[in-house]
Amino acid sequence: xxxxxxxxxxxxxxxxxxxxxxxxxxxxxxxxxxxxxxxxxxxxxxxxxxxxxxxxxxxxxxxxxxxxxxxxxxxxxxxxxxxxxxxxxxxxxxxxxxxxxxxxxxxxxxxxxxxxxxxxxxxxxxxxxxxxxxxxxxxxxxxxxxxxxxxxxxxxxxxxxxxxxxxxxxxxxxxxxxxxxxxxxx
Amino acid sequence: xxxxxxxxxxxxxxxxxxxxxxxxxxxxxxxxxxxxxxxxxxxxxxxxxxxxxxxxxxxxxxxxxxxxxxxxxxxxxxxxxxxxxxxxxxxxxxxxxxxxxxxxxxxxxxxxxxxxxxxxxxxxxxxxxxxxxxxxxxxxxxxxxxxxxxxxxxxxxxxxxxxxxxxxxxxxxxxxxxxxxxxxxx
Numbered sequence: 001x002x003x004x005x006x007x008x009x010x011x012x013x014x015x016x017x018x019x020x021x022x023x024x025x026x027x028x029x030x031x032x033x034x035x036x037x038x039x040x041x042x043x044x045x046x047x048x049x050x051x052x053x054x055x056x057x058x059x060x061x062x063x064x065x066x067x068x069x070x071x072x073x074x075x076x077x078x079x080x081x082x083x084x085x086x087x088x089x090x091x092x093x094x095x096x097x098x099x100x101x102x103x104x105x106x107x108x109x110x111x112x113x114x115x116x117x118x119x120x121x122x123x124x125x126x127x128x129x130x131x132x133x134x135x136x137x138x139x140x141x142x143x144x145x146x147x148x149x150x151x152x153x154x155x156x157x158x159x160x161x162x163x164x165x166x167x168x169x170x171x172x173x174x175x176x177x178x179x180x181x182x183x184x185x186x
Numbered sequence: 187x188x189x190x191x192x193x194x195x196x197x198x199x200x201x202x203x204x205x206x207x208x209x210x211x212x213x214x215x216x217x218x219x220x221x222x223x224x225x226x227x228x229x230x231x232x233x234x235x236x237x238x239x240x241x242x243x244x245x246x247x248x249x250x251x252x253x254x255x256x257x258x259x260x261x262x263x264x265x266x267x268x269x270x271x272x273x274x275x276x277x278x279x280x281x282x283x284x285x286x287x288x289x290x291x292x293x294x295x296x297x298x299x300x301x302x303x304x305x306x307x308x309x310x311x312x313x314x315x316x317x318x319x320x321x322x323x324x325x326x327x328x329x330x331x332x333x334x335x336x337x338x339x340x341x342x343x344x345x346x347x348x349x350x351x352x353x354x355x356x357x358x359x360x361x362x363x364x365x366x367x368x369x370x371x372x
Binding site: 005164 | 189190203222223250300352362367
């Protein structure tokens with residue numbers, strides 16, 4: 001069965017600092033037409049950063065769309081100046097975490113919400129961390145604090161509903177899986 | 187450290203069929219101001235639906251924002267007429283899958299991309315499925331096909347980069363975890 005939709009026309013609604021919004025008119029597989037509201041969002045990188053005590057780094061920050069402070073893995077937008085998603089992640093781990101890491105691996109990549117948005121996120125794992133004497137500054141409008149949690153603590157926070165961010169729940173579940181399968185880097 | 191931002195004003199940019207877009211001016215913890223682009227999106231439900239052969243149901247559909255056919259767990263928006271996220275999921279499993287299920291549990295809930303959007307997704311697990319003789323119709327602009335995959339097949343698809351949807355990767359990882367920990371319903 002052919003499932004493809006074909007864009008017939010695109011109307012630009014908004015060009016913002018972070019996102020752009022278009023409304024597309026598409027032709028459906030049955031030749032009818034429909035509209036699709038499409039948000040364009042930069043790609044991002046996030047990381048499962050584990051220290052020598054087997055604790056994962058999370059950051060607390062205010063998220064205005066849901067009007068609450070969240071606990072999330074360090075993550076950030078991939079800037080045009082970042083050569084690769086990994087380079088972006090190393091920069092963000094410096095800025096948000098204040099750490100560098102000697103061991104890195106790519107875990108997975110995915111679209112956050114493909115029904116309406118093209119944001120892609122690259123998820124990494126790193127360990128063998130070194131605290132930086134001179135970390136890079138955060139963005140001017142960015143405020144956050146850091147905390148470290150063991151897998152047991154993370155699973156307790158999850159069961160209490162205190163972690164609500166999709167990529168962070170995926171990161172914890174993947175890390176748990178790596179440990180259950182004995183796949184973690186030593 | 188106080189991380190909270192306070193909305194000073196909100197400008198409505200767009201009210202669509204699916205999403206609304208506002209630009210908020212907020213005061214930051216340091217008393218400076220910044221703008222936040224905020225997408226309002228209905229909440230949704232998704233399901234890990236497992237049949238008696240221990241295969242998970244996925245649906246294939248076109249996703250215009252990323253211009254490709256994706257493999258995703260059955261999922262859908264929670265309508266105003268749905269009493270609960272679970273009721274919405276039972277309706278979607280009927281519409282998209284053509285099945286009902288005798289056993290249900292809630293797995294987790296999360297915000298898809300809290301940095302710019304308020305979409306919340308409720309993830310369920312179900313099994314003990316019955317194929318429906320008279321399934322509900324899909325929405326007029328919805329076209330999809332169904333397929334069943336074992337965990338081994340899903341992990342192969344993941345490693346080949348053929349599953350790119352965040353909630354589906356989380357669903358597979360959670361199901362793998364349930365099986366590794368011997369927690370699956372029998």
